[in-house]
Amino acid sequence: MTAGFSARFGATGFSGALILGLGILAALYLISAPLGMLLVAAFRGPQDLLPLEPGTGWTLDNLASVYREPALYATMIPNTAVFVAGAAGLGFAAAFVLAWLVERTDLPFGDAVFTVVLFPLLVPGVVVAIAWIYLLGPNAGWINLALRGALGIAGEGPFNIFSMPGMILAQGAALVPFVFLLLSAALRSMNPELEEAASVAGAAPRRVFLAVTLPVLRPGVLAPLILATLVAFEQFEMPLIIGLPARISVFSTQIYYELNPDTNLPAYGRAAALALPFLVAGLGLLFAYNHLIRQSERFATVTGRAYRPATLRLGAWRWPAFAVVLLYVALTVVLPLVVLVWTSLFGYRPPALSVLAQANFAPYANLAASTDFWLALRNTVLVAGASAAIVTLLGAILAWTVARTAMPGRAALDVVSFLSIGIPSVIAGLAALLLYLSLPLGIYGTVWVLVLAYSYRLAVATRVARAALAQLGRELEDAARIAGGGWLATLRRVVLPLALPSLVASFTLLFIIGFREFTLPVILQSRDNLVLSVILWNDFVSNKSADAAAVGTVILLCVAPLVFLGRRLLLHRAPRG
Amino acid sequence: MRPRLALAATGFLCALGTGAAAAAEAWRPNDAMLALYDKAKAEKEIDLWAPAAIEIGWVPAEFAKRFPGIEVKSTADLQGATKIIAEARAGRHSVDAWSFAIGGMIEVQKRDLLASEDWGRYGIAKDNVFFGGQAAATHNFIYTSIYAKPAVAQADLPRRWADFLDPKWKGKLVAQAFLLPRMMGFFALAWGPDEAERWGRTLIDEQKTLIVNTPSESYLRSGERAIAVGESISLAAQYKADGLDVGYLTLDLVPAGQFVIAVLKDAPHPNAALLMAAWLASDEGRALYESLVHEADIRPGSNSALAKEIAASNAKIMLEDVNTMEQRAKYYESYSALVRGQR
Numbered sequence: 001m002t003a004g005f006s007a008r009f010g011a012t013g014f015s016g017a018l019i020l021g022l023g024i025l026a027a028l029y030l031i032s033a034p035l036g037m038l039l040v041a042a043f044r045g046p047q048d049l050l051p052l053e054p055g056t057g058w059t060l061d062n063l064a065s066v067y068r069e070p071a072l073y074a075t076m077i078p079n080t081a082v083f084v085a086g087a088a089g090l091g092f093a094a095a096f097v098l099a100w101l102v103e104r105t106d107l108p109f110g111d112a113v114f115t116v117v118l119f120p121l122l123v124p125g126v127v128v129a130i131a132w133i134y135l136l137g138p139n140a141g142w143i144n145l146a147l148r149g150a151l152g153i154a155g156e157g158p159f160n161i162f163s164m165p166g167m168i169l170a171q172g173a174a175l176v177p178f179v180f181l182l183l184s185a186a187l188r189s190m191n192p193e194l195e196e197a198a199s200v201a202g203a204a205p206r207r208v209f210l211a212v213t214l215p216v217l218r219p220g221v222l223a224p225l226i227l228a229t230l231v232a233f234e235q236f237e238m239p240l241i242i243g244l245p246a247r248i249s250v251f252s253t254q255i256y257y258e259l260n261p262d263t264n265l266p267a268y269g270r271a272a273a274l275a276l277p278f279l280v281a282g283l284g285l286l287f288a289y290n291h292l293i294r295q296s297e298r299f300a301t302v303t304g305r306a307y308r309p310a311t312l313r314l315g316a317w318r319w320p321a322f323a324v325v326l327l328y329v330a331l332t333v334v335l336p337l338v339v340l341v342w343t344s345l346f347g348y349r350p351p352a353l354s355v356l357a358q359a360n361f362a363p364y365a366n367l368a369a370s371t372d373f374w375l376a377l378r379n380t381v382l383v384a385g386a387s388a389a390i391v392t393l394l395g396a397i398l399a400w401t402v403a404r405t406a407m408p409g410r411a412a413l414d415v416v417s418f419l420s421i422g423i424p425s426v427i428a429g430l431a432a433l434l435l436y437l438s439l440p441l442g443i444y445g446t447v448w449v450l451v452l453a454y455s456y457r458l459a460v461a462t463r464v465a466r467a468a469l470a471q472l473g474r475e476l477e478d479a480a481r482i483a484g485g486g487w488l489a490t491l492r493r494v495v496l497p498l499a500l501p502s503l504v505a506s507f508t509l510l511f512i513i514g515f516r517e518f519t520l521p522v523i524l525q526s527r528d529n530l531v532l533s534v535i536l537w538n539d540f541v542s543n544k545s546a547d548a549a550a551v552g553t554v555i556l557l558c559v560a561p562l563v564f565l566g567r568r569l570l571l572h573r574a575p576r577g
Numbered sequence: 578m579r580p581r582l583a584l585a586a587t588g589f590l591c592a593l594g595t596g597a598a599a600a601a602e603a604w605r606p607n608d609a610m611l612a613l614y615d616k617a618k619a620e621k622e623i624d625l626w627a628p629a630a631i632e633i634g635w636v637p638a639e640f641a642k643r644f645p646g647i648e649v650k651s652t653a654d655l656q657g658a659t660k661i662i663a664e665a666r667a668g669r670h671s672v673d674a675w676s677f678a679i680g681g682m683i684e685v686q687k688r689d690l691l692a693s694e695d696w697g698r699y700g701i702a703k704d705n706v707f708f709g710g711q712a713a714a715t716h717n718f719i720y721t722s723i724y725a726k727p728a729v730a731q732a733d734l735p736r737r738w739a740d741f742l743d744p745k746w747k748g749k750l751v752a753q754a755f756l757l758p759r760m761m762g763f764f765a766l767a768w769g770p771d772e773a774e775r776w777g778r779t780l781i782d783e784q785k786t787l788i789v790n791t792p793s794e795s796y797l798r799s800g801e802r803a804i805a806v807g808e809s810i811s812l813a814a815q816y817k818a819d820g821l822d823v824g825y826l827t828l829d830l831v832p833a834g835q836f837v838i839a840v841l842k843d844a845p846h847p848n849a850a851l852l853m854a855a856w857l858a859s860d861e862g863r864a865l866y867e868s869l870v871h872e873a874d875i876r877p878g879s880n881s882a883l884a885k886e887i888a889a890s891n892a893k894i895m896l897e898d899v900n901t902m903e904q905r906a907k908y909y910e911s912y913s914a915l916v917r918g919q920r
Contacts, residue, residue: 050666071920139748140799156748162787244754245787247918257917260656261910265684266663348798437667444667526660527624527652527671542630542653543792543815 016487020405023397024413030394030455031420034431038272038279041434047269052438062269079164080250083239086168088229091175094328095228096221098176099183101321105312108322114184119333121177122559123340124516124533125237127552130540131336132170132242134343136161142339142351162245171238173332179228186220205312223292230285233278234424236519251278252426259430259523268434275427286422340556344549363550373551376530379447383521383531384514387454392507395461396499402462403469404477414462421459428456429523436524445526453520457513461506468502469495508562515559604861606643609698610852614644617849622648624845625853626657627676631815632836635869640853643861647849655755658685661841665690670843673850676857678718678834679707680759680902680909686711691839692847699855704876707837707899713858716872717896718834719810719883720760721825723793728803737829738764741806742779750786751793751802758916760807762909763832763895770908777912780806788916794821810883814871827890833875835897 037051044051045059066072101107102114120128135143138160147158160166194216198208214221239253249257251274258271314321342351345359367373398417402410432453436444443449472495480490496503518533525534532555539548606614627633630653637649652672654660658681661672665688675685685691691711697703705714722741724734728749735741741750757777764773780786786806787796793805794816813825838854840847856862867873867881875884876896887894897905914920 053666075918134799137799137801140801240790244790244917247781247788247916249918254919257919260659261913266659348795350799437663440668442667442669445664445669445671526664527650538653541791543794545795 013487019488020397020401020407023394024401026390027394027398027413027417027458030452031416031423031458034428034435034453034456035279035423037435037438038275038427038431041268041272042276045269047267048265050268050438051272051434059269062267062273066270066273076249076251076254079248080233082164083167083171083248083250084229084232086164087171087175087232087235088225090168090172091179091232092225092228094172095176095179095183095224098325098328099180099187101325103184103187105314105321106318107314107325108318113325113329116329116333117180118177120174120336122512122516122556123336124518124536124552124555125174125235126241126518126533126537126540127340127549127555128174128336129170129238129241130343130545130548131339132161132166134339135335136166136169138162140350142335145350161242164246164248167238167242167246167248170242171232171235174235174238175228175231176332178231179224182224182227183221186217186224219292223289226285226289226292230282230289230422233282233285234426236424236426252424255426255430256523259433268430271430272434275430278424279422279427282422282424282427283419286419290418337556340549340552342549344546344553347546360546363544363546366547367550367554372530373532373535376532376535377554379450379529380515380531380533383447383450383454383529384511384517386451387514388507388510390451390455391458391461391510392465392503394455395458395463395506396465396503398458398462399465399469400495403466404474417458417462419459420456423456425517425519426523428453429520432520433523445528447529449524450521450529450531453524454514454517457510460509464502464506464509465499468499472498512559512562515562516555604859604864606856606859607700610700610855613699613848613852613855617644617846617852618646620647620846620849622650622846623849623853624650624652624671624673625676625850626652626654626661626672626674628655628657628678628681629653631811631870632676632872635865636853636857639865639869640856643856644852647852649853658682661685661690662688665843670841670845672841673844673846674838674840674854676715676836676838678836678897679712679899680762680834680897680906682708682712682837682839683903683906686839690842692842692844692851694840694851694854696855696858699859701855701858705858707835708839712837712839713854714835714874714876715838715857715863716836716866717875718836718872719875719887720756720763720807720832720834721810721813721827722804722806723797723808723813723816723823723825724804725797725800726822726824728797728800734826735804735828738776740828741804742776742784744784746784746804748785749803750780750784750806751796751804752780752786752788752806752916753793753808754788754790754913754916756809757788757807758909758912759834760832761912762905763897764830765908765912766901766905767830767893767895770911773908774912774915777915781916788918794819797821797823809872811871827887827892829892830895831875831887831892832895833897836872 041051042062043058043060044056045061046056047062047065049056098113098117102110102117107113133141135141136159138144138156141159141161144157144159147153161170194212195208198212199205203211234252236252236256239248239250240256243250243253255271255274255278258274259266259268261267338351344363345361346355347360349355349358395417398413401407402414407413432449433444436449436452443452476494476498477490480494481487485493516533517531518537521529521531521534522537532551536548536551536555539545539551625633625636630651633651633653636651640647640649657672657675657677661675662685664670664672675682675691682691686708691708693710694713696706696710696713701713706712707714722735733745735743735746761773761777764776767773768776781788787802789796792812793802793808794812796802797805797816798821808825810825813823816823838857840850840854844850857866863874867883871883873879873881873883875881875887875894
């Protein structure tokens with residue numbers, strides 16, 4: 001038995017095995033328990049009672065009531081399909097062009113463009129949605145006003161953000177930084193030998209691009225497209241804020257409406273029933289993504305050999321291309337930020353030099369004087385920090401177990417940890433709500449329910465930790481053990497110092513995600529667990545747009561330094577050229 | 578028939594202030610309230626919930642003037658019923674007192690989560706007591722439509738709700754997703770459910786009314802829309818106080834929700850909550866609702882300046898009552914799905 005234990009867990013010893021076991025159980029709990037409750041809830045009724053509340057029983061009524069509704073097939077599913085396909089397609093196309101220009105051409109100021117394109121990752125989705133309303137409201141949007149003035153057009157428009165194209169535009173633009181990041185990595189890591197061979201054989205640049213570059217990149221490029229589809233699928237803020245005026249309901253907002261009906265009690269069972277195929281579709285996309293990533297690794301375009309991707313000279317198109325990039329940056333980065341800061345200082349006033357002297361800092365003073373704001377700031381830091389620490393620790397434990405032990409089922413652990421990326425926030429929020437309302441733990445409504453709910457995102461931490469471990473030879477750990485170091489001492493003195501930059505990067509990324517998280521705290525909110533994004537939302541729906549914008553600006557100021565830190569640690573981006 | 582009045586709030590608001598001041602001066606807490614205050618002091622605080630900040634934002638400061646030493650913490654949440662029921666299920670009780678329209682309280686009241694009180698001890702008249710002692714009346718939520726004065730000529734203003742279906746208003750209207758279906762619930766009682774739905778569908782589908790989940794002030798201020806359909810007179814006053822040049826309309830029908838205050842059965846601060854609830858339902862509390870946030874009691878017999886103003890317009894007042902509230906709730910549940918684009 002001892003030999004078997006040793007074979008499976010290496011030289012961890014009993015205490016090491018205990019730590020690993022507890023970590024694995026905690027990770028499995030954080031992902032599986034809420035999802036298990038979600039599954040149970042879909043088959044328990046009556047629909048407005050909690051799944052395990054006295055008076056409930058097993059039923060198919062929830063499924064029947066949801067899936068017999070004609071509106072689901074007539075509007076909801078088509079709306080969701082169009083929205084997701086449109087936003088993912090638009091976001092991918094824009095990101096691909098940007099990534100290609102930055103990574104594979106001699107675009108001027110490529111490094112600066114790289115950083116600026118990533119900047120919207122800082123801004124909470126709610127803020128971006130509100131900014132788009134200010135810019136493209138059909139009657140009074142800043143861009144519409146400017147265009148009507150310049151072109152002498154009467155009436156409304158020409159653009160209307162409150163429409164499906166408007167939703168797609170806003171969501172597509174929001175996806176760009178994320179997809180750009182993934183595509184840049186794929187383009188940057190492509191071995192140029194095949195392209196060079198094609199060029200030497202006399203192929204024109206266009207033919208090289210179509211016949212060589214695209215096929216080689218296909219798996220690595222399609223994977224971000226699938227991830228973009230997954231992200232658009234789970235998106236909640238844009239459909240909630242822009243979709244309602246357009247009266248366009250998609251899956252994520254429908255689940256939210258079932259949980260927050262204007263007129264009645266939450267239909268927990270219906271929400272869970274509605275979430276099931278949503279979850280299956282999300283996981284299906286996730287497996288497709290995984291498959292493509294494995295394929296792209298088979299192409300082995302990334303090798304240990306030093307190389308520099310070929311740079312295409314844009315020639316006469318260099319500055320026009322830069323102008324297009326500038327236009328993109330102005331529309332999707334600069335204008336939303338200007339709207340945010342402007343609204344916090346000038347409220348609803350349209351931009352004009354004449355009002356500059358009337359800047360009003362009262363929203364910031366209101367925040368400083370508000371006990372709710374300080375509570376929310378404290379809660380936000382606590383929840384984002386604690387959940388990032390938990391997830392980083394558990395991710396490291398899972399990664400070590402998968403990479404360094406022969407434990408049976410470790411491959412399944414890897415899959416389970418990765419599943420979390422396929423679980424939309426709105427479903428994670430619903431699942432956590434059902435679980436902690438049903439369990440007699442007394443944490444519902446407290447800040448701890450948010451810490452646990454946020455901590456399901458194990459995929460990022462596990463992947464980052466695995467990458468770090470892959471770069472550490474086992475011989476270092478073996479040497480430490482031969483020198484008499486126990487398992488914990490080896491981890492503390494050898495593995496941890498070497499893996500620390502990756503773990504800090506993982507923590508930073510999760511902290512940023514947690515800091516700007518909106519969906520989970522909105523679903524789980526109470527008076528005691530307010531966080532900044534909820535304050536922002538509550539101010540927005542309470543007609544305090546300037547206050548809401550001030551909160552958005554504060555979030556931005558808090559997260560901005562961390563993004564640059566995270567980028568430095570995580571990307572290790574080599575200088576161009 | 579005399580034309581309905583398009584009221585500019587200013588003169589009316591002055592009248593409100595005078596009447597309220599008189600009521601406030603005359604009112605004194607009775608012995609039962611003073612005894613309750615003595616007990617409540619030890620509890621130090623009250624967690625008060627309501628659907629919107631405008632309903633209760635003024636309460637902490639005014640209550641502290643009358644009953645120092647007890648802090649009121651106010652929370653605005655449209656889904657108060659959901660949260661209160663969820664907290665009760667989780668065995669967690671944070672809410673002391675809850676202000677809402679009676680129709681919005683049905684589910685909480687059915688679950689027996691509201692405390693029964695002897696309101697008469699604190700000077701509250703029988704007519705003002707609801708749900709067999711579980712709630713007391715504070716004010717009416719008076720539905721109206723608010724227009725941006727610079728955007729609409731007085732002569733063009735609608736005089737009946739049906740006038741909003743005139744093509745000239747296409748693309749100029751905004752409505753709140755929460756309030757519009759509730760108002761349509763009143764219309765269903767008055768006109769019949771099919772006619773109310775036809776009105777709502779036309780308003781949304783043909784008139785391209787913008788449905789929003791926030792107060793419509795920003796849409797009126799920015800010029801995105803000219804008239805907000807189905808708002809309240811108190812919101813009109815708030816927009817005006819925020820510097821927006823608006824007026825409100827008294828049309829052919831004036832729906833009015835019945836707001837009450839209730840203490841939760843498991844309130845963490847029961848004495849302080851009851852003290853505050855009794856004060857809000859008192860003559861002084863109701864006068865403050867009217868003078869500070871323009872939410873008046875317009876039920877028959879009311880001395881409210883606003884009640885008189887509406888009566889003078891010959892509009893038909895439709896008050897929410899316990900006999901029709903469940904039927905109306907069924908109507909607005911159905912209309913809510915319509916307004917949100919779910920059917």
